[in-house]
Amino acid sequence: MAAPRAFLRLVAPVWNRGTCGVRGLSKAVDPEGSQRKGRTLLQFLTDRFYDVEAVREYLLRKQVLKVQKKNRSFTYIEERYGPYVAGAYFVLKQGGTVKFRDREWMRANERGLSSLEFRKLQEVPVEAVDASGCAINYQGLDNLLALKELQSLSLRRCPHVDDWCLSRLYQLADSLQELSLAGCPRISERGLACLHHLQNLRRLDISDLPAVSNPGLTQILVEEMLPHCEVLGADWAQGLKVGPEKQSRDAAGSPIPA
Amino acid sequence: MLRRALRLRLGPCLSGRGLGTYRGGSTLDWNGKVSEIKKKIQSIFPGGAWSPLYDTSHLPPERSDVVIVGGGVLGLSVAYWLKRLEKQRGAIRVLVVERDHTYSRASTVLSVGGIRQQFSLPENVQLSLFSAEFLRNINEYLAVVDDPPLDLQFNPSGYLLLASEEGAAIMERNVKMQRQEGAKVCLMSPEQLQKKFPWINTEGVALASYGLENEGWFDPWCLLQGLRRKLQSTGVLFCQGEVTRFISSSSHMETASGEQVTLKRIHEVHVKMDHSQEFQPVECAIVVNAAGAWSGQIAELAGVGNGLPGTMQGTKLPVEPRKRYVYLWHCPKGPGLEAPLVADPSGAYFRREGLGNNYLGGCSPAEEEEPDPGNLEVDYDFFQEKVWPRLAQRVPAFETLKVRSAWAGYYDYNTFDQNGVVGPHPLVVNMYFATGFSGHGLQQAPAVGRAVAEMVLEGHFQTINLSPFLFSRFYFGEKAQEHCIL
Numbered sequence: 001m002a003a004p005r006a007f008l009r010l011v012a013p014v015w016n017r018g019t020c021g022v023r024g025l026s027k028a029v030d031p032e033g034s035q036r037k038g039r040t041l042l043q044f045l046t047d048r049f050y051d052v053e054a055v056r057e058y059l060l061r062k063q064v065l066k067v068q069k070k071n072r073s074f075t076y077i078e079e080r081y082g083p084y085v086a087g088a089y090f091v092l093k094q095g096g097t098v099k100f101r102d103r104e105w106m107r108a109n110e111r112g113l114s115s116l117e118f119r120k121l122q123e124v125p126v127e128a129v130d131a132s133g134c135a136i137n138y139q140g141l142d143n144l145l146a147l148k149e150l151q152s153l154s155l156r157r158c159p160h161v162d163d164w165c166l167s168r169l170y171q172l173a174d175s176l177q178e179l180s181l182a183g184c185p186r187i188s189e190r191g192l193a194c195l196h197h198l199q200n201l202r203r204l205d206i207s208d209l210p211a212v213s214n215p216g217l218t219q220i221l222v223e224e225m226l227p228h229c230e231v232l233g234a235d236w237a238q239g240l241k242v243g244p245e246k247q248s249r250d251a252a253g254s255p256i257p258a
Numbered sequence: 259m260l261r262r263a264l265r266l267r268l269g270p271c272l273s274g275r276g277l278g279t280y281r282g283g284s285t286l287d288w289n290g291k292v293s294e295i296k297k298k299i300q301s302i303f304p305g306g307a308w309s310p311l312y313d314t315s316h317l318p319p320e321r322s323d324v325v326i327v328g329g330g331v332l333g334l335s336v337a338y339w340l341k342r343l344e345k346q347r348g349a350i351r352v353l354v355v356e357r358d359h360t361y362s363r364a365s366t367v368l369s370v371g372g373i374r375q376q377f378s379l380p381e382n383v384q385l386s387l388f389s390a391e392f393l394r395n396i397n398e399y400l401a402v403v404d405d406p407p408l409d410l411q412f413n414p415s416g417y418l419l420l421a422s423e424e425g426a427a428i429m430e431r432n433v434k435m436q437r438q439e440g441a442k443v444c445l446m447s448p449e450q451l452q453k454k455f456p457w458i459n460t461e462g463v464a465l466a467s468y469g470l471e472n473e474g475w476f477d478p479w480c481l482l483q484g485l486r487r488k489l490q491s492t493g494v495l496f497c498q499g500e501v502t503r504f505i506s507s508s509s510h511m512e513t514a515s516g517e518q519v520t521l522k523r524i525h526e527v528h529v530k531m532d533h534s535q536e537f538q539p540v541e542c543a544i545v546v547n548a549a550g551a552w553s554g555q556i557a558e559l560a561g562v563g564n565g566l567p568g569t570m571q572g573t574k575l576p577v578e579p580r581k582r583y584v585y586l587w588h589c590p591k592g593p594g595l596e597a598p599l600v601a602d603p604s605g606a607y608f609r610r611e612g613l614g615n616n617y618l619g620g621c622s623p624a625e626e627e628e629p630d631p632g633n634l635e636v637d638y639d640f641f642q643e644k645v646w647p648r649l650a651q652r653v654p655a656f657e658t659l660k661v662r663s664a665w666a667g668y669y670d671y672n673t674f675d676q677n678g679v680v681g682p683h684p685l686v687v688n689m690y691f692a693t694g695f696s697g698h699g700l701q702q703a704p705a706v707g708r709a710v711a712e713m714v715l716e717g718h719f720q721t722i723n724l725s726p727f728l729f730s731r732f733y734f735g736e737k738a739q740e741h742c743i744l
Contacts, residue, residue, distance in 0.1 A: 056403045064398055138394060164394050167414030167471050189595070189613060190413040190474075196596035197470075217613050221595040 067160060070094060071140030077118075083146035084126050085118045090143035094134035100124045101149075125149035128178075132156040138165050145171045152178040156205075159184075163191030170197035180205040187211060189218040196225045206233040318497035318529050321541040322353035324714070325527045326548055327501050327556050329356025331366040331478065331700055332692045333548035334485040335707025338400075341492045343711050348493060353540060355529055357500045363634060365550050366482055366700055368667030370584055370609070370618060372475040372599055373701035374417040375441035376467055378432045378741040379677065382698070383439040384722045385705040390472035392704035393481070400488040408484040412476040415610075416469040416598040418455075419742065420652075425603060426464040428741065433467050442471040457593045458600070459654055468598065475599060475609060478700050502537065503528035504545070504560045506686070520571070522561055522686045544714055546690045551579030551631075551668035553679075553693035560686050570684060573733045577679065577694040579631040580671040584620045585641050589659040592617055606648040607744050608656075616662065621645045622697075622744065636664040669697045675737040680706055680727040681713055690714060691729060697743060 045052055070093075078086035088098040092108040099105045101124055126147045136144070137160040144153070150172055155161050161184050169176070176198055181187055188211040195204070204226065212218050215234030223231050324340060326333045337352050344350045361367045373393070375386045392399060397407045421429040429445075436443050445467055448460040490496070505526035511519050524545050530537040549556045557563065557575035565571025592615050599609040608619030621644055623629065629637060641661060650656045672679065672694035679694040692710045695702060705722060712720045719725065726738040 053403060057401075060401060060403060163412055163414055167474075170470055188411075190411065190415075193595045194414050214613055221613065225595050 067135050067137060068139065070135050071137050073139070073142055078146075081118050082122050083148075084124060085121055087129075087143045087147045088121070088126055089118070090140065091129050091131055091134070094131065094136060094140075096129065096131035096134045098126055098130075099128040101127050105130075128152035128154075130154045131158060134158055135160055136165075137161070138168070141165050141168055145169075148172070149175050151175055154178075154180040155184060156180055157183040160186070162186035163188060163194075166191035167194045169195065173197045173199060176201060178203045181209065182207045183209070185210055189213065189221075192218060192222055193225070195222070198226070199228070201226060201229045204229050204231045204233075206231065209233075316498075316531065317536075317538040318353055318355065318499065318540050319351075319495060320538070321351075322495065323351045323542065324353070324544045324546060325540055325542040326352065326354045326546040327527075328547070328549035328553075328693075329354045329359075329496065330361070330364045330548065330550050331482055331485065331703040332550070332695075332706060333546065334482065334489060335703045336546050336548060336692055336710045337489050337494050337707075338485055338492075339707045339711035340714065341489065341494060343708075343715055345715075352489075352494045353497060353542075354489070354494060355497050355499055355501055355527070357498070357532075359498045361482070363551075363668065365668050365670060366478050368584075368665060369478050369700045370475065370620075371478045371700065372417065372473075372609070372744075374469055374473045374599075375436055375439075376417055376419055376432070376443060376469055376473075376742055377436070377698075378428075379726070379738060380435055380439050381722065381724055381726060381738075382677070382702070382740060383436050383441055385702040385709075385724075386698075387440055387472065388705040388708070388722065389702055393476060394472075396481075396484060400484045402488055402491045405487060408480055410476040410480050412474055413610075414471070414474045415596070416471075416473040418469075418598040418600045419467050420463045420601065420603050421465045421467075422462055422603040423464045429465050429467055432742065441469070443467050443469050455593070455597070457597075457653055457655055459652055461651075462603070473598075481700075481703075497529060499529040499531050499538070501527055501556060501559065502530045505539070506561065520685065523688055524560060524686065544688050544690065546692060546710065546714075548692045550670045550693060550699070551577075553577045553670060553691070557683075557689075557691075560683075560689050562683060562686060562689070570730075570733045573729075575679065575691070575694070575729070576674045576732060577670050577672050579668040580696075581629045581631045581634065581666050582620060582622065582669055582697070583629075583636055583640055583645075583664060583666050584618055585645065585661055585664040586611065586616060586618050587659045587661045588614070588616050589656055590615055591655045591658070593653065593655065600652070601744055602648055602652045604648045605744070606645050606652070608649055608653075617656075617659075619645065619649060621648065631668060634666040634668075636666050638664065670694055670699065671696045674732055675739045676743050677738050677740045678702070678706060678727050679729055680709055680724045681719075681729060683729050684733075696740070698740075 074086050074089060077089050084100070088100070088106070091098050092106065095108070097105050097107045100121055103124070127149065128151060129144060129147070131144075132154055133156070136155070136158055144150070145168060153172070153176060161181070163186070166187065169179075177200055179195070179198065179201055182205045187209050192206060192212075195201070204222070206212075206219065206222065209215065219231055219233045223229075326337055333354055333356070337354055340350055340352055358364065373386060373390060375383050375390070377383050377386065393410060393412065396410060400408060419429070433443050433445050445465060446454070447465070448463050451458055451463065451466050452460050486496075504524045505528070506522045506524040508520050508522045511521055513519055524542065526539045526541050527545060528537045528539050545560070547553050547556050554575050554577045563572060563574030593610065595610070597610050599607060601607040604621070606619065606621040608617050610616070611618045623640070623644065629640075638661070641664070646656070646659075670693050676696040677694070678699065679691040681690060683689045683691065690710055690713060692706055699706075709719055709722055709724050712718070726736075731738060
């Protein structure tokens with residue numbers, strides 16, 4: 001704002017610019033050669049601050065686009081082979097495993113995915129999906145939500161699955177019986193509140209969720225919310241502090257398991 | 259003096275190359291340096307940007323392309339989209355003027371923070387849908403290199419609006435329209451409601467609409483800080499001051515039918531500093547009125563409404579502050595984690611807050627009982643008499659509760675039709691409005707910001723058509739009434 005900045009600009013070119021612009025100077029031997037080179041590179045970058053910032057923003061943007069590309073929807077496959085195969089193809093391409101009804105677990109092999117197998121599996125519903133560690137996000141979940149007879153879904157350690165994604169899972173409420181969300185860094189207790197739609201759920205794994213503020217209390221509330229479901233996760237005593245008498249006993253005797 | 263300064267750098271700085279060799283545009287040659295120094299010297303003289311007599315760093319700049327009056331979520335959203343949609347990086351200079359940098363009375367931070375798509379106008383549904391998408395991808399929109407990602411603390415629990423017999427048909431029509439626009443809302447009968455949420459007393463409820471996706475509540479302070487951080491990185495200027503005057507010029511013109519019309523154009527905005535008489539006249543091309551509850555006063559300063567009543571000149575901006583209370587209570591046996599934001603047909607609403615069985619809620623008072631908006635004092639009797647009985651009737655567990663605290667905030671209430679005012683004023687040609695949202699401004703802010711930026715840059719709405727929200731409807735009497743107001 002206003003002028004002091006302008007004043008600094010007047011001084012800065014004179015003091016900070018190492019390169020000279022004064023007429024009539026003769027060449028001089030340069031004693032600190034390599035240090036000069038380092039300083040020139042840093043100066044070069046400092047002069048181009050906004051360009052470097054633009055490059056960094058571009059790299060950040062490229063990372064985001066990479067995840068989005070992985071989560072595009074395969075409309076061609078869906079039209080040709082149906083929603084089950086499209087969902088399975090999506091999971092296999094991301095690196096997960098899929099189990100069709102009455103078949104074994106399938107994993108993508110090095111040769112890729114053959115269309116011959118898929119032609120046989122057009123009408124066979126997908127029963128279980130293990131997408132552990134895959135880069136599935138909100139958009140990519142479209143492919144999974146089309147699998148209307150999915151019984152078991154494992155989203156362990158998925159880095160992009162967050163509360164918004166959980167709010168979409170109500171579409172699988174009729175069939176989903178087993179869900180695992182262990183280790184997802186972005187899921188918090190607010191997303192877990194949306195799981196009350198899944199009334200057929202029998203096993204839910206919510207252990208090791210770093211973004212949940214109070215794991216013990218969250219487990220109790222989720223158990224109350226889903227009475228027919230077995231909730232694996234934090235032990236209710238986790239997060240409780242040991243009382244003063246117990247502490248002195250601990251110091252004397254053996255540690256009490258939590 | 260300058261030559262001596264230059265000579266001091268002679269020793270260690272020799273690079274051995276001659277003058278005028280191109281080094282990538284960052285090093286000025288001698289002629290360039292001279293002209294720059296001349297320009298700086300000229301700025302010292304009166305009329306220039308530098309005043310050597312006293313420090314002016316707290317004052318806003320002397321000129322700016324766009325001045326946004328009001329630094330709440332709507333003002334910052336307009337600034338964000340102006341910077342995002344400008345054709346060339348740094349093309350538009352934006353100044354945001356906010357009177358209170360602690361935001362102690364701003365509606366944004368005192369808001370309950372809900373977002374829903376259950377409105378009665380299709381434009382409102384579209385605005386909310388886009389805003390939900392913005393919030394979902396907030397770390398892509400508001401990404402700043404090297405800063406940590408934002409955590410909006412969004413609860414996707416949805417809104418549950420209850421309707422009695424009279425309102426059931428309207429609710430059904432609204433839900434049909436909302437689903438057509440793309441909102442994921444479902445209708446529930448009282449039996450389904452009882453089964454899903456057993457803590458509700460369904461007596462008097464004929465129909466309920468439940469938002470399944472993209473609805474819930476979030477932390478508005480986090481959104482505000484995220485926008486502020488992103489704007490500072492894109493070079494938007496912030497100023498703490500109050501707008502006290504507009505200097506404008508008028509031109510008298512004749513319409514095609516021979517009527518005389520006076521068009522006004524604002525040239526300068528006088529920004530007065532806090533606790534002082536000092537002010538800075540800021541020359542501007544465009545003024546955006548995003549002052550929330552005080553937009554009416556800003557519009558009056560610009561001369562909106564100075565004329566005979568019944569003419570376009572005399573049509574005032576019908577936005578006034580209305581005080582609303584929010585109470586926080588603890589109820590040990592209250593609804594569980596699955597509770598959405600429940601809104602009773604009588605207008606009382608509540609939602610969960612956190613994991614500890616705390617609940618937030620309130621109720622909009624009837625027209626006759628409107629509290630005095632002069633201050634933000636809380637009236638606890640209002641809770642005892644109006645809010646608690648209604649909530650206890652709807653959720654029997656709330657019969658035993660203990661109020662922990664309460665606060666009050668303003669709605670920028672549009673007395674005409676409770677919907678926002680967006681777009682330019684027909685007579686004050688360079689004043690744009692982004693205000694009057696009567697309690698649903700926060701949830702529509704990203705989309706409204708984009709609409710206003712499109713209007714400013716292109717001259718018409720491009721993505722969402724908000725022509726029903728233009729100012730001229732106040733003169734023509736065309737109400738765009740929003741019925742689902744909480």
